[in-house]
Amino acid sequence: MLFNSIDFAIFLPIVFLLYWFVANKNLKLQNFLIVIASYVFYGWWDWRFLTLILFSTLVDYSIGYRLNTEENKLKRKVLLWTSILVNLGFLGFFKYYNFFLDNFISAFSFFGMVIKANTLNIILPVGISFYTFQTLSYTIDVYKKKLEPTKDFIAFAAFVCFFPQLVAGPIERATHLLPQFFNKRHFDYHKAIDGMRQILWGLFKKIVIADNCAEFANQIFNNSADYNGSTLVLGALFFTFQIYGDFSGYSDIAIGTSRLFGFDLKQNFAFPYFSRDIAEFWRRWHISLNTWFRDYLYIPLGGSRGGTKMKIRNTFVIFLVSGFWHGANWTFIIWGALNALYFLPIMLSNNNRKHLDLVAEGRFLPSFKELISMLTTFTLTVFAWIFFRAENLGHAWDYLKTIFSSSIINTPYFENGKKAIPTITLLVFFIIIEWLGRSGKHALEKIGINWNRKVRLAIYYSICFLIFWYGGKQETFIYFQF
Known part of the structure; x- marks a missing residue:
């Protein structure tokens, strides 16, 4: 369902009225209504991919719940990596399968070897890059004990599929958005x-x-x-x-x-x-994605705390990954590399916070x-x-x-x-x-x-x-x- 459509112009007032005039006295009912409305909103595009969102929700809810009771460090890491591999596995298959296959074939063709393989006619689920990162933030934060896992499945499902930002962000952190589903909401004119x-x-x-x-x-x-x-x-x-x-x-x-x-x-x-400057630009553009990469990729790699080589490496990693996140095409990777080159002189001269x-x-x-x-x-x-x-x-x-x-x-x-x-x-x-x-x-x-x-x-x-x-x-x- 598009925001700029008649469908949404009808859908939004109906959900709004039900939310504030029917479910307003029961927080759980409001959250349940959000889940139903969000699934209708997403299913309007292609109902088949609702199972993908539901599966991702079940996986991360279950892993978060287990992380709360598991003290063994090895088992905690296994749980964390299960969430990461499942979520990124779905993202990689739907978004990057054909890209990697085509480049694999091209690489062997360069050496005179002919490999026959068929690409798949894969439909990219709308918003998969966004809700995948959103659920990952929950699992990672629970693993790091920055967030208490929820036992309320409906509230967690509402957090994952919240229809306003489901298909194109902002990518909300679990530490910011999830607690709002447990607080009583009052209409604020x-x-x-x-x-x-x-x-x-x-x-x-x-x-x-x-x-x-x-x-x-x-x-x-x-x-x-x-x-x-x-x-x-x-x-x-x-x-x-x-x-x-x-x-x-x-x-x-x-x-x-x-x-x-x-x-x-x-x-x-x-x-x-x-x-x-470019540093200011990246603090102001797609803030939710850039801060996600900063906190879950750039800082764990060492950020800007190491020597010059580490700073250069980490800068290129985060910009190249950001480019690749946008699409399975070398043009996006070059776009990311180009922005890394823009950013490096500012960072190396310590002017990136100017x-x-x-x-x-x-x-x-x-x-x-x-x-x-x-x-x-x-x-x-x-x-x-x-x-x-x-x-x-x-x-x-x-x-x-x-x-x-x-x-x-x-x-x-x-x-x-x-x-x-x-x-x-x-x-x-x-x-x-x-x-x-x-x-x-x-x-x-x-x-x-x-x-x-x-x-x-x-x-x-x-x-x-x-x-x-x-x-x-x-x-x-x-x-x-x-």
């Missing part, structure tokens, strides 16, 4: 209103920004051989805003929807395109130095996104060769290029609102509190109009494929 603001802005990002940018990004990337360098730069810029609008828009809708039900999810995007403050804090406009830093970081990010979007490494290489040719000084031109002018105008409006709201957890938070009521309502109505005007496409979210 102000929290719900702010949740609606965040949903509104998320829908604007997805429907108005991402889907319109996607039309031109797809046209240019899919026919890149026909266009000059300046047009390909424009295509990369469209994709840059498409992926941000799409993914951060989903996160906004998920977080806002959760607030309607009395839950607080962590911020997943913190205006990353206003970052002043920008912890808000850009242009207390000022309407950034300083000249801040502006140059933001533009430089943005340019490096756009360059890396080309590998992320390209079909394969050859496509990425040809795309870049054309950009760095003499045709980059030519006027951008592509079929129906004039249709892009309204989208570019909307992008300007989008950037202005994001800049004005950059001190909040989402762009409309501070505007909704501090601005004049008439101006505020004018902005809300304008956003609603634009959403309805552009709302007929119902494009799938990009991150469903990850």
Whole structure:
């Protein structure tokens, strides 16, 4: 079920009314309703994969329960690795089986050996990368005794399949989200209103920004051989805003929807395109995934505590794994390696914690130095996104060769290029609102509190109009494929 669909527009009010007016006096009934609603939400896409979520839930619930009573260190490790291997085994099979098989065959073909093997027509279960990491956080934290395992299976099942963030995050830690299922929830009007603001802005990002940018990004990337360098730069810029609008828009809708039900999810995007260096960018982009890798991979490997070689190794490991997490293609691995190269000079010079403050804090406009830093970081990010979007490494290489040719000084031109002018105008409006709201957890938070009521309502109505005007496409979210 898509957030930007009529189905969800009907589904959400029904669940909301049942939750607050039928099940409101019984916490367990509320949790059970969340489980049923979440399974309906996920099963709307493909009911067959509900068994996968249920199996993952049963495995990690059982292992968590056993870890609480088991004192033998060896047996505890066996239980932990059982959870890791089962969860990553499913993820590896559905997401990476064909990738490894194709590369295995190619490697032997290089030495003149012909291996015949058939790839499988595997459907990637939506959200498997997200709920796999979420359940793993539970098992690992219970193993490390940072969290007491739950005996309430319904509450645990609700934590695993919580429908707002089930298929594309944010990836919530068990230590943060799971305890909320044991606390009595009371309807908070102000929290719900702010949740609606965040949903509104998320829908604007997805429907108005991402889907319109996607039309031109797809046209240019899919026919890149026909266009000059300046047009390909424009295509990369469209994709840059498409992926941000799409993914951060989903996160906004998920977080806002959760607030309607009395839950607080962590911020997943913190205006990353206003970052002043790559380190700041990665603190602001897909925060839930990056902190997951930091806490469960980077720090256990030694983090930045060792010598220079260890720092370099660990940096490349975390960025390469992050790239591979996004997809079974060498383009994602190169994207990760490129970001590691961006990050290394900042880390090795101990400047990776330099920008912890808000850009242009207390000022309407950034300083000249801040502006140059933001533009430089943005340019490096756009360059890396080309590998992320390209079909394969050859496509990425040809795309870049054309950009760095003499045709980059030519006027951008592509079929129906004039249709892009309204989208570019909307992008300007989008950037202005994001800049004005950059001190909040989402762009409309501070505007909704501090601005004049008439101006505020004018902005809300304008956003609603634009959403309805552009709302007929119902494009799938990009991150469903990850």
